[in-house]
Amino acid sequence: MDRPNILILYTDQQRWDALGANGNNDIQTPNLDRLATEGVNFSRYFVQNPVCMPSRASFLTGQYPSTLRITRMGIPVPDGTITLPKMLRNYGYCSANIGKLHFLPHANRDHRQIHPDYGFDHLVISDEPGCYSDAYRSWVKHKYPDQLDYISVGLPPATSVWHQQMGIQDGVTFSPSRVLCYD
Known part of the structure; x- marks a missing residue:
């Protein structure tokens, strides 16, 4: 059957x-x-x-x-x-x-x-990026291994570096126009 x-x-x-x-x-x-x-x-x-x-x-x-x-x-x-x-x-x-x-x-x-x-x-x-070996993390790890830390959630120093690069301050809403793009 x-x-x-x-x-x-x-x-x-x-x-x-x-x-x-x-x-x-x-x-x-x-x-x-x-x-x-x-x-x-x-x-x-x-x-x-x-x-x-x-x-x-x-x-x-x-x-x-x-x-x-x-x-x-x-x-x-x-x-x-x-x-x-x-x-x-x-x-x-x-x-x-x-x-x-x-x-x-x-x-x-x-x-x-x-x-x-x-x-x-x-x-x-997709709800907790950073703790899974998903397709995006695998791609970044292969193409840009030095950038892998930037996509980790809540892991120092990723959070502070990412916030600095994105120009995000506490209380500021994230805008899709601020997404980091890789070629």
């Missing part, structure tokens, strides 16, 4: 009607609309918590945030917790998380520490 492919798109602060497939005439989302039309579009799905970490942890584990004791940001998923990717692995699936995962607190953490995999076979994570 063929197993179906499973693609879960999980976003933050997106209302159910922010897709054309769900009746929105003002926002054009043709690719998401096609996925919703050809696949499963949950029309009665409700998050268990409006805050990112508790909501994602609940979805990943099938448990209420209160059961996990993750009721706010900054509380990690307990070690050994059964997760959806672990369960899918038992049925022969290979799973990946691409994009934001956000299951570890950012503050007061050593971002050089490898992120737990939570049962995913592959992680390409």
Whole structure:
């Protein structure tokens, strides 16, 4: 028997009607609309918590945030917790998380520490640059090894040097026009 492919798109602060497939005439989302039309579009799905970490942890584990004791940001998923990717692995699936995962607190953490995999076979994570060997870090390491420190999050001296180069002071909003570009 063929197993179906499973693609879960999980976003933050997106209302159910922010897709054309769900009746929105003002926002054009043709690719998401096609996925919703050809696949499963949950029309009665409700998050268990409006805050990112508790909501994602609940979805990943099938448990209420209160059961996990993750009721706010900054509380990690307990070690050994059964997760959806672990369960899918038992049925022969290979799973990946691409994009934001956000299951570890950012503050007061050593971002050089490898992120737990939570049962995913592959992680390409963008929410905590600096603690993963992602494609961008690999490219910089290969092309500009002397610049690798500039893309590390929260690691001295990267933060202060980066802020100086970008002209950023405390309380100043980052502007995309200030992005460092490499040839």
